[in-house]
Amino acid sequence: MLDNSEGYVTEDGRQIGGVVMEMKNITLRFGGVVAIKDISFDIREGEIRAIIGPNGAGKSSMLNVISGFYVPQEGEVWFHGSKRPPMRPYEVAQQGIARTFQNIALFEGMSVLDNVMTGRLSFMKTNMFQQAWWKGKAEAEETENREAVEKIIDFLEVQHIRKTPVSRLPYGLKKRVELARALAAEPKLLLLDEPMAGMNVEEKEDMSRFILDVNDEFGTTIALIEHDMGVVMDLSDRVVVMDYGKKIGDGTPDEVRNNQEVIDAYLGVSHD
Amino acid sequence: MGRRERLAQTQSGAEGMQSLPALLHRNVTQFGDAPAYREKEFGIWQCWSWAEAAKEIRAIALGFLELGVEKGDHIAVIGRNRPAHYWSMVAAQMVGAVPVPLYQDSVAEEMAYVLEHCGAKYVVCGDQEQVDKVIEIQENLHQVKHILYTDKRGMRKYDHSQMNALDDIMAEGSAGHARFDAELDKRIAAITYDDTCVMLYTSGTTGKPKGVVLSNRNVIESAKNSAEFDHLTRNEDILSYLPMAWVGDFIFSIGQAYWCGFCVNCPESADTMMTDLREIGPTYFFAPPRVFETQLTNVMIRMEDAGKLKQRMFHHFMAHAKKVGGLLLDGKPVGFGDKLKYALGNLLVYGPLKDTLGYGRFRVGYTAGEAIGPEIFDFYRSLGINLKQLYGQTEATVFITVQPDGEVRADTVGVPAPDVELKIDDKGEIHYRSPGVFVEYYNNPDSTASTKDAEGWVATGDAGFIEETSGHLRIIDRAKDVGKMADGSMFAPKYVENKLKFYPDILEVVLFGNGKDRCVAFINIDLTAVGNWAERNNVAYASYQELAGHPRVLETIRGHVEEVNKSVAADEMLSGCQVHRFVVLHKELDADDGEMTRTRKVRRGFVEDKFHDIIAALYDGSESVSTTTEVTYEDGRKGSISATLEIVDAPVVPVAQHKVAAE
Numbered sequence: 001m002l003d004n005s006e007g008y009v010t011e012d013g014r015q016i017g018g019v020v021m022e023m024k025n026i027t028l029r030f031g032g033v034v035a036i037k038d039i040s041f042d043i044r045e046g047e048i049r050a051i052i053g054p055n056g057a058g059k060s061s062m063l064n065v066i067s068g069f070y071v072p073q074e075g076e077v078w079f080h081g082s083k084r085p086p087m088r089p090y091e092v093a094q095q096g097i098a099r100t101f102q103n104i105a106l107f108e109g110m111s112v113l114d115n116v117m118t119g120r121l122s123f124m125k126t127n128m129f130q131q132a133w134w135k136g137k138a139e140a141e142e143t144e145n146r147e148a149v150e151k152i153i154d155f156l157e158v159q160h161i162r163k164t165p166v167s168r169l170p171y172g173l174k175k176r177v178e179l180a181r182a183l184a185a186e187p188k189l190l191l192l193d194e195p196m197a198g199m200n201v202e203e204k205e206d207m208s209r210f211i212l213d214v215n216d217e218f219g220t221t222i223a224l225i226e227h228d229m230g231v232v233m234d235l236s237d238r239v240v241v242m243d244y245g246k247k248i249g250d251g252t253p254d255e256v257r258n259n260q261e262v263i264d265a266y267l268g269v270s271h272d
Numbered sequence: 273m274g275r276r277e278r279l280a281q282t283q284s285g286a287e288g289m290q291s292l293p294a295l296l297h298r299n300v301t302q303f304g305d306a307p308a309y310r311e312k313e314f315g316i317w318q319c320w321s322w323a324e325a326a327k328e329i330r331a332i333a334l335g336f337l338e339l340g341v342e343k344g345d346h347i348a349v350i351g352r353n354r355p356a357h358y359w360s361m362v363a364a365q366m367v368g369a370v371p372v373p374l375y376q377d378s379v380a381e382e383m384a385y386v387l388e389h390c391g392a393k394y395v396v397c398g399d400q401e402q403v404d405k406v407i408e409i410q411e412n413l414h415q416v417k418h419i420l421y422t423d424k425r426g427m428r429k430y431d432h433s434q435m436n437a438l439d440d441i442m443a444e445g446s447a448g449h450a451r452f453d454a455e456l457d458k459r460i461a462a463i464t465y466d467d468t469c470v471m472l473y474t475s476g477t478t479g480k481p482k483g484v485v486l487s488n489r490n491v492i493e494s495a496k497n498s499a500e501f502d503h504l505t506r507n508e509d510i511l512s513y514l515p516m517a518w519v520g521d522f523i524f525s526i527g528q529a530y531w532c533g534f535c536v537n538c539p540e541s542a543d544t545m546m547t548d549l550r551e552i553g554p555t556y557f558f559a560p561p562r563v564f565e566t567q568l569t570n571v572m573i574r575m576e577d578a579g580k581l582k583q584r585m586f587h588h589f590m591a592h593a594k595k596v597g598g599l600l601l602d603g604k605p606v607g608f609g610d611k612l613k614y615a616l617g618n619l620l621v622y623g624p625l626k627d628t629l630g631y632g633r634f635r636v637g638y639t640a641g642e643a644i645g646p647e648i649f650d651f652y653r654s655l656g657i658n659l660k661q662l663y664g665q666t667e668a669t670v671f672i673t674v675q676p677d678g679e680v681r682a683d684t685v686g687v688p689a690p691d692v693e694l695k696i697d698d699k700g701e702i703h704y705r706s707p708g709v710f711v712e713y714y715n716n717p718d719s720t721a722s723t724k725d726a727e728g729w730v731a732t733g734d735a736g737f738i739e740e741t742s743g744h745l746r747i748i749d750r751a752k753d754v755g756k757m758a759d760g761s762m763f764a765p766k767y768v769e770n771k772l773k774f775y776p777d778i779l780e781v782v783l784f785g786n787g788k789d790r791c792v793a794f795i796n797i798d799l800t801a802v803g804n805w806a807e808r809n810n811v812a813y814a815s816y817q818e819l820a821g822h823p824r825v826l827e828t829i830r831g832h833v834e835e836v837n838k839s840v841a842a843d844e845m846l847s848g849c850q851v852h853r854f855v856v857l858h859k860e861l862d863a864d865d866g867e868m869t870r871t872r873k874v875r876r877g878f879v880e881d882k883f884h885d886i887i888a889a890l891y892d893g894s895e896s897v898s899t900t901t902e903v904t905y906e907d908g909r910k911g912s913i914s915a916t917l918e919i920v921d922a923p924v925v926p927v928a929q930h931k932v933a934a935e
Contacts, residue, residue: 012429150314155425160543162315213426 007044010237017045019078020189020221021066026075028061035061036072037245043189048215048222050232053242054265059225060102062242063193066223067099068092094122098187100178102194102225108167112158112177113149115166119184120145149184155217156180156210172203179210183218190214192224196231204228208235229266233257241265291463291488293366295530300326303533306506309355312540312548320355322533328356330456332363332438334445337452339394339418343368343459346390346471350374350383350406351398353512353538356422356438358526360396365469368459369394372471372483373516376402382481384409386473390483390714391415396438399423403430465489471714472519474666483714484519484666493707494669495527497690501674502636506533508556509633513538513545519666520640524558527669549630557637561644564659567629568648589617590654597622597654602678622655631657638662638674643747645774646682653680661685663747667723667730668692669708673745684744694745700735700762701751735764737845748846753876755786761848763791765876768849771836776801777828780861782874784887785849792890793854794883795829796820796861817858817915826920829856833922841925850924853890855897857883858915864904886917895919 007016021043028036035058043049051059064070065077068087077084079095087095098119106115123145131138153159156176161169166177175195182190195211196204208231214220226232232239233253241249241256243265249256256262289295299308304323311318320328341347347364349371351357361371372390374383376398383405387395395416397403403421410416419435421427427437445452469488473481498504512525525536534556539548546567575586596610606614626632631652639649640662652659658677663685664670673694675686688694692706705728712720724730735754736747748754749766757763765783772781772795779798785791797820806813806822813819837850861867867879880887882901889897900914 147314150316154314157541159315159540160547216428217425 022078047237050236057242058245096188098182098185099191119181290465311538331442333366335441346392348392400426485711495531508534553633555635560641589621593654649682758789790852847927
């Protein structure tokens, strides 16, 4: 089923499209340490794709390869049918890939609104002088972008903290603001690095709902890293499992759950 | 049509204006461009004029006809305060259906009872959450023909064979208007003054909720009388944030809004209410005491953080406001110097403070629902905020008594509202009769008969009396809680409990003494307030229990009880209710342990049984009591706490046997 380049239909009836991004035989080394060893997988349009694995498996490195922050020594990254040359992160962002970070990376002193507005950066065409003058072009541009941002604020239900400085927010809300900023870029592919880390059950439920809603409403393709297995299995359409930099499983949550190698990696195996 | 318009301009408008659609039509013809609704969405206040709102409402009504809504059908509305939900209710009236607003936070089972009871065939839901509840209910109750929803988010994947977005229905209705216009106009014209306007379910502290049927007459007469009483005009702005299922919101946001033609403002979300309040600056406002309490606490906490100069200025002018602010508001004579100083204070402190609170344009406002602390009440009054109290219930279409301007006090609920007759029966229970008296409890003739007699008098279930000097009504307690002491004098626990609860240190009080010779009390301290005090005074404590039993805490509470006893003694009827002895309980009364209801009302009988050993000790004169109490943790596990509680004697004021004036 998964070999079909036309895509597939999920259990809940969503149509998943063709391949958006393909990782071909990626190997990433830091000096003598091999973080990722010969890994291949694809991400299809409209799906929620998870990368899971125990600590140190190389998940975050993988995400950094996708986002263009790391350039792998071997292997190719294909995006929308063409091979991607080594790029700077901002060039990757312009291609329509946005991300959130495991350790929140917001502008702490700025309000939620301003933080989310920074996500619109690639839509701003006016130069510094036009913005300083503000009247006319810059004003129209700001109004237009503010509208887009307000829709996201409404969507993620953060109206009540619109004007609050980020530094005063609790952790769970900061994570949501980060998601808002990533969404403001109107990404085609959204990368989430441990969106539920450090959250309580209620916050996790909220975040899961928002991730599903984003996927549902905007049709955004989502790739996420997470080590909370329960969350991942409920959210994702397909899962890649990594261990010690290698891919040990790839498939639907059910397939992965019954994969002996995956079970061994998570529960440990006796060496006799 | 001409007659209707002419009548609208005369004082006897109520005669011509026999329904909300008629009032809507009048408003559109007379001031169609004036704002009728505002809602903050996407960070901006979106506005609809009366003409625009009428168009939207008509589109919904046409959509209802297309769906096949019949006369007399019930249409439930479940959602937060949004223009579209108010419009749905008026549209339902246009097609001859009965709107039934429900509490959006009730769980599916509670909702199931109400939906089944009213037999709603159509439900307007605010969002996915409400739709899910209705679908869950629908599994057992196959009566709902169609679900409508306002917020489309997350709804894409649902089976839409019996479901639509409200927008879609409006578009379909508008598209098919040629087919339905005549039918709609016919139905609007057929509405009579005694047709049902709305059905509201009362929460009911005992038993199942009851559906109170209110006619157009009830709603329009009450809106007219109350609007005239407070001289409300079409220039008012209100913030609609209280539950739509509550009778007050229906009267303020629909009844009075349509009668007067003023603008209804809906907040962006429940969490932004305070910001939205400040942005709108309502001229007419309603809030339960809790809202005012929270605001006052916030002001006081923020003043603590302010600079020295600001603090001194604040306290200096607030002391002055306390002295003359209330008098000025009541139009009583005040010296020229004091007036001048008050004006200065207004410039420096009161004005800016009112702006911050969102009360800069506050002309008249009410608090009701429960007793408000006199300090809180006076604080707002002294700032020149015309906050008043009213007493009412769903069955009366809100208004039973209201406080007229210039006669506002914290301890009364005012004089009978216009056209309301009041009587107190020999047991002290308050009865009333008015044009607002409800038609009936839906499908419940027994309850209707036991509440409303043949002459139209309604029993409130509250005990109270009318003050001879002022003619104002004072509420004592729920009638069923009022008892008699051994010597025959009145026992009204709530009255004393409320007086004690007004102290920030005290969270909860339970008074005992029915049938006894004297009263004793259980007291819960407020951990936040007392904990704060302990921190500032270097009082170390390791647990709630330890803090509650601390000698200095007991001493403070004893002081409060003494003051309350003095004030209770001053009241002839209730002087027997002074607290002779009390304990500060070692645990907070909690709904998880069954000691309170989920709405935080003490379950007296249960508490009396559970802590019978402590009550016995309070009466037998012992100095302390050892007890073990079972507690339920939040995850459902049970445990127990043991404690030795010190029993404190409180000074009481001796009361003369024969009722002789104290001075």
